[in-house]
Amino acid sequence: MKQLTVLAVPIILLLLSLSFLFRPTTPPSLYSRQAFEPDRRLRVYVADLPRALNYGLLDLYWSLPAADSRIQASSDPDHPPPRNHPPYPDNPLIKQYSAEYWLLASLRAPATAAVRVVADWREADVVFVPFFATLSAEMELGWGTKGAFRRKDGNEDYRRQREVVDRVTSHPAWRRSGGRDHIFVLTDPVAMWHVRTEIAPAILLVVDFGGWYKLDSKFASRDSSYMIQHTQVSLLKDVIVPYTHLLPTLHFSENKDRPTLLYFKGAKHRHRGGLVREKLWDLLDNEPDIVMEEGFPNATGREQSIKGMRASEFCLHPSGDTPTSCRLFDAIASLCIPVIVSDGVELPFEGMIDYTEFSIFVSVSNAMRPKWLANHLRNISKHEKDEFRRNLAHVQPMFEYDTSYSNSRGSAHPDGAVNYIWKKIHQKLPMIQEAVIREKRKPDGTSIPLRCHCT
Numbered sequence: 001m002k003q004l005t006v007l008a009v010p011i012i013l014l015l016l017s018l019s020f021l022f023r024p025t026t027p028p029s030l031y032s033r034q035a036f037e038p039d040r041r042l043r044v045y046v047a048d049l050p051r052a053l054n055y056g057l058l059d060l061y062w063s064l065p066a067a068d069s070r071i072q073a074s075s076d077p078d079h080p081p082p083r084n085h086p087p088y089p090d091n092p093l094i095k096q097y098s099a100e101y102w103l104l105a106s107l108r109a110p111a112t113a114a115v116r117v118v119a120d121w122r123e124a125d126v127v128f129v130p131f132f133a134t135l136s137a138e139m140e141l142g143w144g145t146k147g148a149f150r151r152k153d154g155n156e157d158y159r160r161q162r163e164v165v166d167r168v169t170s171h172p173a174w175r176r177s178g179g180r181d182h183i184f185v186l187t188d189p190v191a192m193w194h195v196r197t198e199i200a201p202a203i204l205l206v207v208d209f210g211g212w213y214k215l216d217s218k219f220a221s222r223d224s225s226y227m228i229q230h231t232q233v234s235l236l237k238d239v240i241v242p243y244t245h246l247l248p249t250l251h252f253s254e255n256k257d258r259p260t261l262l263y264f265k266g267a268k269h270r271h272r273g274g275l276v277r278e279k280l281w282d283l284l285d286n287e288p289d290i291v292m293e294e295g296f297p298n299a300t301g302r303e304q305s306i307k308g309m310r311a312s313e314f315c316l317h318p319s320g321d322t323p324t325s326c327r328l329f330d331a332i333a334s335l336c337i338p339v340i341v342s343d344g345v346e347l348p349f350e351g352m353i354d355y356t357e358f359s360i361f362v363s364v365s366n367a368m369r370p371k372w373l374a375n376h377l378r379n380i381s382k383h384e385k386d387e388f389r390r391n392l393a394h395v396q397p398m399f400e401y402d403t404s405y406s407n408s409r410g411s412a413h414p415d416g417a418v419n420y421i422w423k424k425i426h427q428k429l430p431m432i433q434e435a436v437i438r439e440k441r442k443p444d445g446t447s448i449p450l451r452c453h454c455t
């Protein structure tokens with residue numbers, strides 16, 4: 001063995017010196033650096049967009065003279081704006097998607113643990129597109145001409161989407177990668193509605209894939225020109241981000257008795273994919289220790305939710321229009337153990353945390369069996385529930401976007417949702433770089449059908 005080592009040293013030295021001889025005159029590919037420094041911070045270049053497409057949109061929002069047309073004027077907390085209004089809308093329809101604001105803010109902060117902003121795109125691992133796509137879409141939906149959202153004509157949101165895509169795709173950074181290393185924050189399921197095919201190769205930050213792709217020909221034949229191929233979104237390149245919870249955080253030390261077994265508040269009837277919810281409602285409505293409430297989208301409804309979630313052991317999370325909703329993150333903030341009945345659900349930070357340590361997963365088919373769900377939950381021991389709740393308290397900070405969020409000891413939390421999103425993007429980088437390099441070698445005229453990247 002020793003002799004082998006003795007031999008190996010000069011051979012390695014020889015190889016090293018040869019590699020100097022054969023070194024290309026141009027510096028090695030940008031990407032090879034990553035392989036040798038796996039621990040270094042993610043290098044982010046912020047695409048150059050006019051202020052009107054991010055912070056300028058916020059100024060516009062706070063200057064709107066009227067309330068959001070989709071809710072009662074008295075329920076719009078932002079119009080007229082209160083004196084000390086938050087930086088991003090407090091309107092729950094919009095606030096739940098606030099990831100775009102906090103991600104951009106983290107790139108402007110002097111020190112963000114997980115990333116380093118670079119001034120030259122050639123040095124970047126990824127290009128962040130600083131467009132407030134959610135705010136743009138929601139302003140069109142809440143203040144635009146009725147029905148204009150699905151059209152391109154007279155749609156201010158579309159005009160902005162077009163400007164973003166035209167600017168970003170004409171930059172050399174996009175040409176280098178075909179957009180694969182570009183990041184779009186599309187928390188709102190209707191963000192960038194009209195340009196999805198154009199940005200599909202990029203890293204999409206979404207709450208789930210609901211409403212994103214055509215699964216089969218049945219769907220494709222419907223009016224769904226805005227939908228893309230299911231091969232164009234994937235957990236390999238895209239990142240699931242949390243909704244912003246709307247209910248206040250309950251700290252573990254403030255936890256009290258929970259007399260209710262299971263709680264759900266929401267609309268019983270949903271237009272799409274709501275069948276599960278409606279059937280569950282009928283099955284559970286008559287159980288004595290289960291509370292199913294139809295809520296109001298105003299302050300009364302909010303108080304109802306806070307009380308309900310804090311007084312219940314479990315909180316039901318059925319799929320509605322989309323596989324996930326803000327409700328799941330409100331349950332975590334309220335230390336109410338989530339019961340997830342949504343077969344195709346995708347969740348943020350998977351692999352970094354194990355949801356089975358603090359949530360119950362139930363298949364739709366089991367949940368539809370009479371009495372099954374209630375019995376299943378009653379079967380869970382106090383000891384197990386205590387354990388789940390302790391674990392919930394442990395993961396709570398990962399779902400906080402607001403950097404002014406304080407933990408129970410009063411210090412700002414350095415490691416909230418924003419940093420976990422950056423870390424998750426960093427984890428995907430090797431796959432994305434591989435895709436960019438493979439793409440580069442394909443000669444002109446090659447035609448390769450899209451392959452499934454699904455899991």
Ligand SMILES: *[C@@H]1O[C@H](CO)[C@@H](O)[C@H](O)[C@H]1NC(C)=O
Pocket residue numbers: 074296298299300301
């Ligand atoms: C919320 O809406 C319900 C139903 O319309 C109403 O009874 C209640 O008074 C409202 N609460 C507030 C605070 O506006």
Ligand SMILES: *[C@@H]1O[C@H](CO)[C@@H](O)[C@H](O)[C@H]1NC(C)=O
Pocket residue numbers: 372373375376379
């Ligand atoms: C509840 O526990 C009993 C006894 O362990 C078991 O037989 C039953 O299948 C469980 N029911 C459900 C719905 O999990």
